[in-house]
Structures are given as C-alpha cells and as structure tokens.
Amino acid sequence: MNAASCNGCDIEILASLTPRYDAERLGVELVPSPRHADVLLVTGTTNPLMRDRLREVYEQMPNPRRVVAVGACALGGGVMKGCYNVGHGIDTVIPVDLYIPGCPPRPEAIIFGILKLVTGEPRDPVAGEPIVQ
Amino acid sequence: MSSEEIESLARKLKGKTSKSMNSTVILVDPARVLDACLSVASFEGFYHLTTITAVDIWEDIELTYHFWKGRSFVSVRTKVSKKKPEIQSIAASLPSAVLYEAEIRDLFGVTFVGNPYTGKRLLLPDDYPDDLPPPLRAEADPETIRKRMKLE
Amino acid sequence: MSSGKPSEEKSEAGAGLMQYSPESMMPFGPVHPSLKEPEYFRLVLEGEKIKEVIPRIGYVHRGIERAAQERTWVKDIYLFERICGICSFAHSICFTQGVEALSKFEVPRRAKYIRLVVAELERIHSHLLWLGLVGHWAGFDTLFMWVWKDREHVLDLSEAITGNRIHKSYATFGGVRKDLPDDIKDKLLAEMSFIEKRVKYYDELVSSERTLSVRTKGVGTITQDAARRLCPVGPLLRSTGIARDVRAEDPYAAYDEVPPEVQFRTDGDIASLLSLRMGEVLDSCRMIRVAMEKLPSGPFRTPVPRSVPAGDSAFHVEAPRGELFYYSKSEGLSSPARVKIRTPTMANLLTATEMLKGRPLADVPIVLTGMDPCFGCMDRVSVIDLDKSKQWAFTGEQLREYGIEYYRRLL
Numbered sequence: 043m044n045a046a047s048c049n050g051c052d053i054e055i056l057a058s059l060t061p062r063y064d065a066e067r068l069g070v071e072l073v074p075s076p077r078h079a080d081v082l083l084v085t086g087t088t089n090p091l092m093r094d095r096l097r098e099v100y101e102q103m104p105n106p107r108r109v110v111a112v113g114a115c116a117l118g119g120g121v122m123k124g125c126y127n128v129g130h131g132i133d134t135v136i137p138v139d140l141y142i143p144g145c146p147p148r149p150e151a152i153i154f155g156i157l158k159l160v161t162g163e164p165r166d167p168v169a170g171e172p173i174v175q
Numbered sequence: 176m177s178s179e180e181i182e183s184l185a186r187k188l189k190g191k192t193s194k195s196m197n198s199t200v201i202l203v204d205p206a207r208v209l210d211a212c213l214s215v216a217s218f219e220g221f222y223h224l225t226t227i228t229a230v231d232i233w234e235d236i237e238l239t240y241h242f243w244k245g246r247s248f249v250s251v252r253t254k255v256s257k258k259k260p261e262i263q264s265i266a267a268s269l270p271s272a273v274l275y276e277a278e279i280r281d282l283f284g285v286t287f288v289g290n291p292y293t294g295k296r297l298l299l300p301d302d303y304p305d306d307l308p309p310p311l312r313a314e315a316d317p318e319t320i321r322k323r324m325k326l327e
Numbered sequence: 328m329s330s331g332k333p334s335e336e337k338s339e340a341g342a343g344l345m346q347y348s349p350e351s352m353m354p355f356g357p358v359h360p361s362l363k364e365p366e367y368f369r370l371v372l373e374g375e376k377i378k379e380v381i382p383r384i385g386y387v388h389r390g391i392e393r394a395a396q397e398r399t400w401v402k403d404i405y406l407f408e409r410i411c412g413i414c415s416f417a418h419s420i421c422f423t424q425g426v427e428a429l430s431k432f433e434v435p436r437r438a439k440y441i442r443l444v445v446a447e448l449e450r451i452h453s454h455l456l457w458l459g460l461v462g463h464w465a466g467f468d469t470l471f472m473w474v475w476k477d478r479e480h481v482l483d484l485s486e487a488i489t490g491n492r493i494h495k496s497y498a499t500f501g502g503v504r505k506d507l508p509d510d511i512k513d514k515l516l517a518e519m520s521f522i523e524k525r526v527k528y529y530d531e532l533v534s535s536e537r538t539l540s541v542r543t544k545g546v547g548t549i550t551q552d553a554a555r556r557l558c559p560v561g562p563l564l565r566s567t568g569i570a571r572d573v574r575a576e577d578p579y580a581a582y583d584e585v586p587p588e589v590q591f592r593t594d595g596d597i598a599s600l601l602s603l604r605m606g607e608v609l610d611s612c613r614m615i616r617v618a619m620e621k622l623p624s625g626p627f628r629t630p631v632p633r634s635v636p637a638g639d640s641a642f643h644v645e646a647p648r649g650e651l652f653y654y655s656k657s658e659g660l661s662s663p664a665r666v667k668i669r670t671p672t673m674a675n676l677l678t679a680t681e682m683l684k685g686r687p688l689a690d691v692p693i694v695l696t697g698m699d700p701c702f703g704c705m706d707r708v709s710v711i712d713l714d715k716s717k718q719w720a721f722t723g724e725q726l727r728e729y730g731i732e733y734y735r736r737l738l
Contacts, residue, residue, distance in 0.1 A: 046389060050412025050493045053456065057482075060475035089388060090300035090324045121409050124397070125390035126310050126317035127300070129326045146412065146493050196428055197577075198641050222555050223571075225643065226669035228654045241641055241652070246577045248641050271558035274382075274676060275669070282392075294381065298388045311393055320390075 045096050045132060047086025050146040051113035055083055058149035065153050076102040081159065083152075084136075087115040087128040093135050100136045108159055111138045112152060114145040121145070176218045176249055184214055198248040200239070205262045211251040212240050212265050220244040227275040229283045231313045236260055236283050240272075255285060257312075264290040284309035300324065375687045380680035395666045400426060400635055403663065405496060410668070412493050413456060416449045417646035419498045421653045422666070424579055425642030426500060429657060430635050437625045438502030439581040440618050444515070445488060445497060446580065446644075447611040447618075451522060452481040453647035454604045457699050458529060461601065464692040465539055466731035470532070477525045480518050487511060502628030512619050519612040526612075530605040534598070542734050543597035547682035547694040550595060559678035560671045561649020562607065563698055565591040566599040573645035585618045597697040604699075634659065646671055648699050672700050689733035 044052055058065045059072060073079050076099045088096055100109065111132050114120030119130035132138060142155035181199050185192045188211050190203035203211050216222050225241040225248070235254040242249050255262050264287035266273045276287040277297040295301060299310070304323050308315040372378060391410060395403045407422050408415045420442055427434055455478040462470030482492040488507060489495040497503055533539050549559070554567045564571060570591040574582040590606040592599035637659040643652040649671030656665040679698040683691065 048409050048412045048415075050409070050415070053412055054493065057475060057479070060479070061472055062476055062479045087389065090302065090326065091388070121406055122389050122391070122394070124317065125394040126315075126320040127324070127326075127388050127390040134326075145409070148492065195638065196640060223558050225558075225650065225652050226654075226667070226674075228665075228667040230656060230665045230667070239654070241654075243577075243643070243650075250641070270556055271674070271677060274673060278673075298384060300388075310390060315393075317390065317393060317397075 043082060043084050043096065043099055045084055045086040045088040045092045045116070045135075046128065047113065047115055051085035051116070051144075054146045054149050055085070055112060055152055058152045063149040063153060065149075065156070068153065068157065070153075070156060076100075077104065079103055080106065081108045081110060081156065083110045083112050083156075084116050084132045084138075085112045085146075086132075087119050087122050087125075087130070088132055088135055089127045089129065093129065096132065096135050108139045109136055110140045110142060110155060110159060112142045112144075112155075113147060114143060117141050117143055176215070176221060176244075180218070181249065184211070188214075197246060198241070198250050200250045200252045202252050205253045205255055208238075208240070208251060208253050209263050209265050209268070212242075213268055215240075215242050215249050215251060216269060218249075221249060224269055224271050224275075227272060227279060229279045229285065229311070231283065231311065233313065236285055236312075238262065238279070238285070240265070260285040261288060262286070263288050266290050282309055282311040284312065372688065377683050377686055377688065377691070380683050382676055382680065392666055392668060396662055396664065399661050400633075400663060401500070403666065404499060407666075407668070408494050408496060410670070413453050414449065414646045414648060414651070415494050416445055416497065417644055417651050418668075419495070420446060420580065421642055421644040421646075421651050422655070423498045423500055424644070425640045425653045425655045426635055426657075427631075428642060429638050429640035429655060430500075430631070432501050432631045433629050434502055435626045435629055436581070436623045437506075438627050440585075440622050441488075441503050441507060441627060442498060443581040443585060444507075444615050444618050445485070445495065445503075447615050448481055448485055448488075450611045450647045451608050452478055452485070453699075454608050455481065455526075457604065457696070458533075458601075461533075461539075461693070461696050464696050464727055464730070465542055466727070467536070467538060470529070474529065477522065480521060484511075484515060484518055487514065499628070501631040502626070504628070506627040507622075512622075515615060515619055519615055523609060523612050526605050526608045530602065533601050533605075538734065539601070540598060541737060542690070542693050542730070543601060543697075545594075546597045546686065546690055547697055548594065548596045549678055549682055553678070553681055554595075557677045557681060559649070559675045561645070561647075561675070561699075562600055562603050563649065563675050563678055565589070566603050567595040568593040573643050573650050577643065579642075579644060581618065585614055585621065587614060597693055600697050600699075634661065635663075648672055649674060672698075675700070687733065689730040692727050692730050 057063060076082065082100060082103060084096065111117055115122055116132045119128060122128045123130060129135065140155055140159045142151055144151055181192055181201065185201045188203045188207045190201050190207065193200045193202065201211055221242045221244045223243050225243045228239045228241065230237045232254065235256050237252065237254045240251040262285065264276055266276060267289060273290060273292055274297065276290045277292040279285050280287060281296055281298045307320060307323060310320060391406060395406060398406060404419055404422060407418045410418050455474050459471040459474035462468065462474065485495060486492050488511060489497040549567055551567045551569055554564055554569055568591055570589045572587060572589045574587045575589050588610050590603050590610060592603050635657040637657050639654065639656040641654050643650050651671055652669040654667040655663055658664045675698050679695060682694050686694065
C-alpha cells in the first residue's frame with residue numbers, strides 16, 4: 043500500500059516480482075485485496091488523508107497478519123521528516139513487524155526482509171525480543 | 176513577442192516591464208491581469224501557460240503567470256494584499272489555469288473569483304483547520320500544523 | 328472542467344465518500360491496481376459513458392515546497408529528487424540548473440553531457456516502466472514481465488554510473504558528483520543496442536496485438552485545438568501533432584549540441600502515445616550513442632560558492648512525462664525563499680479528464696495510464712464511480728478486470 047510515497051519503493055517492490063528477482067518462486071504473491079493477504083507492505087510516510095485508509099486496510103486483514111514498513115519514509119519519515127503534511131513513519135498509525143530500510147531498498151533487500159519475516163529469524167538487537175512473534 | 180511589443184503592451188496596461196535572464200515580466204495591477212494574460216496568450220505561439228507561481232512577500236502575495244515559447248518566458252506579475260487576497264480568475268478564458276489557481280487557493284488562501292473548481296480542497300486534507308494560515312504563507316508554522324493535524 | 332451539480336452527485340468531494348463501505352471505497356492507483364495508491368477522480372456516469380470527471384488530489388501531498396524553505400540549497404536537491412521515484416533525476420537537474428542560471432555558476436561541458444546521458448537513461452526507464460503497466464492494465468501480463476525484465480538493464484547502467492538505481496543523487500551545483508566510470512562507454516553502447524532491439528520488437532507487438540489495438544486506437548483522442556486550450560505537455564501534447572519539446576525548443580545541458588529528433592504523432596489517441604513513447608526510447612538510445620561519441624574531456628564539476636545571490640529564476644526541463652518547471656527565488660540566504668514546482672502530470676490532468684469524457688467506463692484504466700500519470704509528482708488522484716441513479720464503486724482490480732472483459736466481448 044502506498045501511503046503518500048514517491049513511488050520509488052513501490053516500483054522496487056513491483057520489480058521484485060519481475061523475472062530478474064522473481065519473488066513469486068518463493069511463494070510470494072501480490073494480491074489485490076487485504077482480505078486475502080497475510081502481509082501488508084507499506085511505503086510512504088502517511089499523511090492525514092491516507093491515515094484512515096491505512097487503518098482500514100489493516101483492519102481488513104485477517105489474522106495472522108504482519109505489517110512491513112518499506113523504505114525510509116515508512117520507517118520514520120525519511121527525507122520528508124518535518125514536512126507539514128507527513129507522519130513520521132507508519133508505526134504511528136498501525137503496528138509494524140518488520141522494517142526494511144533504504145531509499146528505496148533494492149528488490150533483493152525487500153525479498154530478504156520478507157523472508158526474514160516469514161522464517162521468524164530476526165531479533166531486536168536492543169531489547170533482545172524476537173521482532174516477529 | 177519582441178521587446179517593443181512587450182513594452183507597448185505594458186504601457187497599454189499601465190504596467191512596467193523587467194527582465195530577469197530568460198523571463199520578461201510585465202508588472203500590472205490585479206485588475207488588469209486578465210487583460211494582460213489574454214493579450215500575451217493571443218500572441219503567436221504564446222498560448223502555453225506553464226503555470227501560476229505564488230510567492231509570499233510579507234504583506235502581499237505575488238502572483239506570476241508564466242507563458243512559454245521558444246527560449247523565453249513572458250510572465251505577467253501582480254500582487255494581492257494578504258488582507259484581501261482576491262483576484263479575478265482567468266480560467267474562463269484560459270482553462271488550463273483552473274488547477275493552478277485551485278492550488279494557490281489551498282496553499283496561500285488567495286481567492287480566484289470565478290474559478291470553476293468545485294471541490295473544497297485540491298491538495299490539502301479536508302480537515303485542514305480553517306483558523307490556521309494556509310501552509311505556504313510565511314506566518315504558517317509547520318510544527319503547529321503537524322500538531323493540529325495530529326501527525327506524530 | 329465544469330461545475331458539478333451537487334444534488335445529483337449527492338456529495339462534496341469528502342462527504343459523499345463516507346457513504347461507501349471501506350472495501351468498496353478502496354482507491355486504486357495508476358501504477359498497479361494491486362498497489363493501493365491513493366487517488367481520486369470522481370466519475371459521473373450517464374449510462375455506460377463518462378459524463379464528467381472531477382479530480383480530487385492531495386493523497387500524496389507532503390508539504391515539500393514549504394520544507395524546501397527550511398533547508399539549505401544543497402539539501403533541497405535531495406529533497407526534490409524524492410518527489411518522484413520515476414523522474415527523480417529530472418527534478419534534480421531542473422532545480423540545479425535553475426539555481427546555476429540564477430547564480431551564474433559555470434557548468435563544464437563534460438558535466439552537461441553526462442547529465443544528458445543520465446537524463447536520457449531515465450527517460451528510457453520511465454517509458455519502459457509505463458509500457459509494462461499498460462500491458463498489465465490491458466490484461467497482458469506477459470508484456471509487463473518482459474518489459475520490466477529488460478528495464479533492469481537500464482537500472483544496471485544507472486547504478487554503474489551513479490551508484491543508485493532510483494534516486495541517483497548525482498547532480499549537484501556546478502556539475503555532477505562523480506565522473507563516469509572508465510569502462511562505461513562500451514557497456515552503454517552494448518546496452519543501447521539491446522534496448523533498441525527489444526523496443527522495436529515491442530513496438531511491432533503492441534501495434535499488431537488485437538487486445539491492445541482495440542483498446543487504444545481511437546481511444547482517448549485529443550485534438551490540437553483542445554491541446555492549445557488545455558496546455559498539456561510532453562508525449563500527450565506531441566501525440567496531437569504539436570511537436571513541442573523543451574529539449575529542442577529551449578535547450579539545456581548538452582541538448583544544444585546533441586539535439587533530440589522530436590517525436591510526434593497526429594492521431595492524438597492512446598495508440599499514438601504507445602508508438603510515440605517507443606519512438607522516444609529509440610531516440611534516447613540514439614542520443615546516448617551520439618553523446619558518448621562526442622563526450623568532451625575535462626572536469627565533471629566546478630566548485631561553486633555555498634551562497635546563492637538574490638534573484639529569481641524560471642527553469643524547465645523535459646522530464647519523461649513532459650515539461651517540468653521550477654521557479655526558484657533567493658534572498659541571498661542559505662535557504663531558498665521560495666521554490667515553486669509544476670510537474671507535467673499537473674499540466675496533463677485536465678487533458679486526461681477531457682480524454683475520458685464520452686468514453687465507456689472500461690476505458691478508464693487505459694486512458695489514465697496512457698497519460699502516464701505520476702502522482703507522486705503531482706499528488707495523487709483516486710477513482711470512485713458514481714451513477715446518478717445507482718451508486719457503486721470499483722476497486723482497482725475490479726475496474727481492470729471490467730475493462731478486460733468489456734473489450735474481450737468486442738473481439
């Protein structure tokens with residue numbers, strides 16, 4: 043979902059489905075409706091007009107559900123930090139399970155992140171808690 | 176448009192001209208803007224309105240209508256006072272201006288009388304507080320806007 | 328653009344939307360129906376045909392012009408780049424050249440050539456991206472996959488030259504940040520041959536493929552008269568026969584020495600846009616070859632002072648989507664007093680609404696994609712359909728499938 047992003051992350055997410063990176067061979071499929079989704083990838087900073095949309099999309103996902111913040115803007119505002127119409131990261135709106143940094147992150151990084159999410163490997167280096175429960 | 180033609184147009188509109196690199200600017204009163212824009216647009220090849228720029232110059236909002244042909248811009252410039260930021264819309268005759276005017280209305284609070292865009296807002300969220308100054312004015316403060324819009 | 332009748336449409340831009348359940352309200356984006364991009368066009372339908380189109384944008388509005396006034400000139404380059412991921416370099420060279428003109432900073436010839444090469448690479452990547460999306464929206468996913476796979480070659484070149492695939496952070500005041508790598512010329516020429524071959528194949532494919540031609544020939548036609556009134560830019564303008572291109576008419580960077588062969592068509596429909604953009608890619612390949620042959624030696628950057636003298640400058644470049652305009656004003660301080668940006672999609676929006684009038688609903692995806700909208704640039708528009716007597720809304724995926732089915736019946 044694009045929550046006020048420049049499109050950079052979106053096209054890298056799409057690129058990760060194209061033949062060179064081919065996330066589909068790993069079992070990743072882009073679905074059009076949140077009701078069919080297990081994971082929500084969000085790009086962009088959110089702004090007042092997108093906040094509610096983002097919450098709605100999140101609410102519609104059936105459990106178990108995971109949210110991945112893709113790109114610097116979704117992480118904490120990125121280069122847009124301080125602009126009058128942006129939120130500083132989507133975790134101010136919905137809970138986030140995984141963060142993929144980059145501006146934009148490469149398709150390899152996106153796939154790596156999704157795989158980490160699915161295999162439940164990463165641990166929060168600070169708190170020692172698993173990032174994915 | 177040759178510089179003589181621009182000069183004579185400026186005189187007719189009781190305005191002044193100035194030149195800044197590739198732009199020749201015709202400075203007029205707000206009431207003459209529609210005439211000025213129509214005159215420039217009717218010159219051979221100058222029909223293309225690139226955009227309308229608004230700049231906050233402390234007590235006024237300066238509006239510049241940029242027309243492009245070849246290697247130069249011929250721009251019509253005016254200013255409206257912040258106390259009464261109103262000006263005649265040019266959109267009825269130059270339809271490409273509609274969205275540019277609507278954008279300036281959102282971001283600077285200038286009313287373009289006769290602009291046909293019906294929505295309340297073009298760019299800003301619907302719930303942008305009416306009591307806050309429009310965001311691109313100097314007196315607007317991004318931090319205040321963020322707090323009021325509850326953006327953390 | 329006309330005043331809608333509120334009583335018929337039952338709502339103002341914001342209020343009416345609340346009547347729908349969240350799922351049916353799911354907006355769709357022009358990039359991909361499965362990417363929930365926020366956009367609003369309200370379509371008023373009469374029967375199957377579109378009567379009125381009213382845009383409501385603002386979903387990606389971030390407040391960048393304001394933020395620019397609080398950051399230094401150099402930091403603003405990185406800010407403006409990120410207005411759009413697809414035409415990022417166009418933004419960066421428009422801004423840097425505007426400020427260079429204002430400050431009378433000299434840019435070495437070599438840097439101008441390098442900027443041209445990277446800008447044309449961006450044009451190629453953008454048009455290929457678009458071609459893939461047109462394929463997807465028309466139900467032709469194979470085209471999407473093939474084209475995006477080929478596009479990776481262009482991104483590789485971008486990475487080899489600038490270090491990044493998307494946001495290149497390459498242009499700066501006085502030139503570019505680093506020189507071309509030594510071995511890049513052969514690689515560039517080889518890849519240009521590859522792209523030329525692939526694009527010629529796609530050009531033939533899209534013009535002969537029935538699923539696409541029935542959806543694009545005679546669809547979304549604009550006349551020259553309408554173009555002069557509504558002032559679109561870029562390929563949309565050139566598809567009507569008005570061959571205006573900033574690179575040729577008002578050259579910047581090295582375009583005075585390596586001019587484009589301005590592509591144009593005369594039918595003004597989506598099929599013209601397809602053929603036109605393919606033509607532009609081929610011309611970009613040609614220009615890159617010429618530029619590499621003529622590449623001057625010398626510095627790639629001149630050191631420039633940190634401060635920008637007071638004054639203002641109006642500058643424009645030909646971004647992949649059309650004329651991109653930056654007005655920069657300096658008061659001699661470390662931050663700009665004002666930067667006003669007018670993106671090509673903003674200029675094309677009215678024309679896009681004209682293209683839709685009188686067309687069946689099934690044309691919406693192709694026509695909107697046809698204008699190659701970049702809402703990150705302009706700030707998003709969403710689609711919701713209203714009928715005067717019934718109300719329903721489509722999700723992006725539904726609209727895409729509706730369009731595919733509609734035209735399948737015609738074949």
